[in-house]
Amino acid sequence: MEYANILLRPLVSEKATMIKEAANQVVFYVHPEANKIEIAKAVEKAFSVTVDAVRVVRRRPLARSRMGKVTGRIPGYKKAYVTLAQGDKIEFFEGV
Template identity: 60%
Template sequence: MNYTQILLRPHVSEKATLVKSFANQVVFQVHPEANKIEIKQAVQEAFDVKVAKVNVARKKTLTQRKANRRLVRTPGFRKAYVTLAEGEKIDFFEGV
């Protein structure tokens, strides 16, 4: 797979912002079938940085019942916490 197929989008949340500032990690939503090695190579190729390690988590699909008893499903996704090597940095929204 190409790195554009593996890295779908950066995941922006409060936790992603905290780990970026404190642990030098960046969070991406990734292809559900990509493994850690492919994710590491995709980040290194796309952003020209050195990756120390990759952790992967999956958010399950949630089903909620609304007031009039209809079901609403929120889709699940897979995200990767990419730890960058010392001194490396990826800027997404700096200067906006």
């Protein structure tokens, strides 16, 4: 799998921004079948940084119910919290 297929998009939220500033971690939505090694190599190749650790969080798809009836489903996702080496950083919005 190529790194463009592994890293789907960065997660930009208040929590992700606080983690980025405090612990030098970046959060990405990743392909559901990607493992930690593939994610680390993809981040290193895409952004030219050194990765120290990768933590993965999965959320399974859920059935959406309304008044007791199942009316659809909420899709699942996989997130990766990537810890960068000391001195490395990734800027998504440079100059904004």
